[in-house]
Structures are given as C-alpha cells and as structure tokens.
Amino acid sequence: MKEDESLKEYLIIDNMGRVKIPPLFLKHVNIQPSATIQFFTYKNYFIMKQIEASPVFLEKKMKLNNLIRTIDHLGYIVIPKILREIHDMNL
Numbered sequence: 001m002k003e004d005e006s007l008k009e010y011l012i013i014d015n016m017g018r019v020k021i022p023p024l025f026l027k028h029v030n031i032q033p034s035a036t037i038q039f040f041t042y043k044n045y046f047i048m049k050q051i052e053a054s055p056v057f058l059e060k061k062m063k064l065n066n067l068i069r070t071i072d073h074l075g076y077i078v079i080p081k082i083l084r085e086i087h088d089m090n091l
Helices: 003-008 023-028 055-065 081-086
Strands: 018-020 036-042 045-051 068-070 076-078
Touching: 036 081, 068 076
Parallel strands: none
Antiparallel strands: 018 076, 036 045, 036 068
C-alpha cells in the first residue's frame, strides 16, 4: 500500500476543502442532508448555521458573501476558501 493511500483515510479536509459530517451528528443536531448552511467567523472559530431560504434569496446572498454552502447527499460540505485561509486549515 502506498503511503498516500494509507493517509487518505485519515484526512479530515480533502484537497477540495470538503469535510465529511458524520450522519449521527447530523441526526442529533436535526440537520438533513442537502440542508443549506451559512458560515460565520467568531474569534478563532467558524460557526455553521442551518438556514431556510428560497432559491432567489440564496442566489442574492451567495453573491454578497459567498459563505453559504449545501451539504450533499453523502454528508460532505465545502468549507469556504476564505475561512480555510483565515484559520490556516491545510490537509
């Protein structure tokens, strides 16, 4: 087994900035896959908040701050690049 393959299973953030959110966590916090999430930064942390919004509202909001993402059907979400840079998040 190559070294890269063995490290792959331990990656928290992949090379596209995606993070896998465990299904049990989503269930306990009552977040459905395909939910819309808005990111905020607070001190040394970033916060994820589920939002309910129409597609038109989301389109306008995404253009303004680009900190809104959707959880895909596999439970992955992309952490916005600006937050990864601010918090110095690497692979």
